[in-house]
Amino acid sequence: MQITILLYPDFETLDVFGPVEIFGKVPDWRIQYYSQNGGLICNQDNISISTENFASIPQNIDTLFIPGGPGTRSLIQQTDFIQQLKSLAQKSKYVLTVCTGSALLAKTELLDGRKATSNKRVFDWVKTSSAKTKWIEKARWITDGKYYTSSGISAGMDMALAFVQNRTDKNTAEKIATRIEYHWQQDSQQDAFCSNNQLN
Amino acid sequence: MQITILLYPDFETLDVFGPVEIFGKVPDWRIQYYSQNGGLICNQDNISISTENFASIPQNIDTLFIPGGPGTRSLIQQTDFIQQLKSLAQKSKYVLTVCTGSALLAKTELLDGRKATSNKRVFDWVKTSSAKTKWIEKARWITDGKYYTSSGISAGMDMALAFVQNRTDKNTAEKIATRIEYHWQQDSQQDAFCSNNQLN
Numbered sequence: 201m202q203i204t205i206l207l208y209p210d211f212e213t214l215d216v217f218g219p220v221e222i223f224g225k226v227p228d229w230r231i232q233y234y235s236q237n238g239g240l241i242c243n244q245d246n247i248s249i250s251t252e253n254f255a256s257i258p259q260n261i262d263t264l265f266i267p268g269g270p271g272t273r274s275l276i277q278q279t280d281f282i283q284q285l286k287s288l289a290q291k292s293k294y295v296l297t298v299c300t301g302s303a304l305l306a307k308t309e310l311l312d313g314r315k316a317t318s319n320k321r322v323f324d325w326v327k328t329s330s331a332k333t334k335w336i337e338k339a340r341w342i343t344d345g346k347y348y349t350s351s352g353i354s355a356g357m358d359m360a361l362a363f364v365q366n367r368t369d370k371n372t373a374e375k376i377a378t379r380i381e382y383h384w385q386q387d388s389q390q391d392a393f394c395s396n397n398q399l400n
Numbered sequence: 401m402q403i404t405i406l407l408y409p410d411f412e413t414l415d416v417f418g419p420v421e422i423f424g425k426v427p428d429w430r431i432q433y434y435s436q437n438g439g440l441i442c443n444q445d446n447i448s449i450s451t452e453n454f455a456s457i458p459q460n461i462d463t464l465f466i467p468g469g470p471g472t473r474s475l476i477q478q479t480d481f482i483q484q485l486k487s488l489a490q491k492s493k494y495v496l497t498v499c500t501g502s503a504l505l506a507k508t509e510l511l512d513g514r515k516a517t518s519n520k521r522v523f524d525w526v527k528t529s530s531a532k533t534k535w536i537e538k539a540r541w542i543t544d545g546k547y548y549t550s551s552g553i554s555a556g557m558d559m560a561l562a563f564v565q566n567r568t569d570k571n572t573a574e575k576i577a578t579r580i581e582y583h584w585q586q587d588s589q590q591d592a593f594c595s596n597n598q599l600n
Contacts, residue, residue: 250448
């Protein structure tokens with residue numbers, strides 16, 4: 201299994217590296233980092249990480265992974281990026297998003313008619329990305345066909361473990377959670393942060 | 401507040417980026433990444449991140465942060481690194497470790513006579529780093545003077561939130577946990593992973 205991670209300036213740190221911690225513990229799963237033009241990608245936590253460009257992405261994508269973050273605000277308006285994202289998602293076996301990454305994916309129209317979720321703090325903004333997506337506010341994560349979308353930031357880790365469970369088995373996912381000393385919330389419909397829409 | 405993060409080859413991903421996600425949400429806290437010789441530092445999850453070298457670290461260190469990871473096994477035997485780490489830790493106002501990062505710190509002898517904890521899976525190995533450290537196995541994290549040590553990987557996030565609480569206030573830490581949709585385990589003595597010493 202190859203995990204193809206898409207990065208962009210001002211991606212959210214834990215959206216990426218929570219799931220990466222988990223995927224990296226599955227035998228034979230490999231992780232690669234890409235951005236539109238390649239090179240070093242920086243974010244608000246002063247991280248500067250090496251990426252290859254979109255042209256380097258292999259034709260057959262196992263799993264496409266799209267994080268959220270402050271950078272989505274401008275990225276969602278870049279038609280060329282959204283078109284490239286659509287093309288990549290269409291040829292991916294699975295597509296996973298964390299937080300506002302689902303807004304980017306919804307903008308491609310590939311979530312039209314499908315259920316999806318996102319960060320609770322900015323849910324109203326996310327919904328503007330696509331009126332045809334069936335947005336579910338109360339969910340830790342949502343699976344609809346090949347698409348997995350998760351709520352804010354930390355929720356990506358619970359989704360990642362569920363994805364590992366679905367591709368391998370529950371025992372493998374539980375062993376990873378124990379190994380990384382993480383309390384895995386296994387119920388996707390339990391969402392303690394749903395009614396919380398504070399703005400700070 | 402300046403957070404000075406020490407990286408090395410094969411650091412554990414979430415040890416670093418879980419706490420970074422939290423520190424980055426505190427107003428006026430800044431994060432910098434350093435390694436012994438600077439440049440790109442890579443790990444087992446294929447992350448390649450930019451760092452400055454140890455010589456670039458400012459004289460007055462607010463908070464020194466030491467992650468764990470597979471790389472600690474060889475690093476702990478490198479006398480020059482341990483000496484540099486000791487010097488950096490001595491001039492830091494606070495020193496935080498996650499997972500096997502506490503073995504590196506203990507090796508400097510700065511934890512002699514102090515309480516500390518670490519990852520449960522490799523606790524026996526960690527204890528060999530210093531017989532004079534009072535190793536506490538059952539703890540999510542331990543605070544002793546200016547030293548904060550946490551258990552394995554995900555435990556670093558709970559410790560990071562406690563550190564934010566201690567430096568600011570509880571409300572600030574709780575708001576960050578809510579913002580990142582993270583279930584903060586606030587009780588440092590509760591440790592569900594303590595009796596788990598499986599080897600895989």
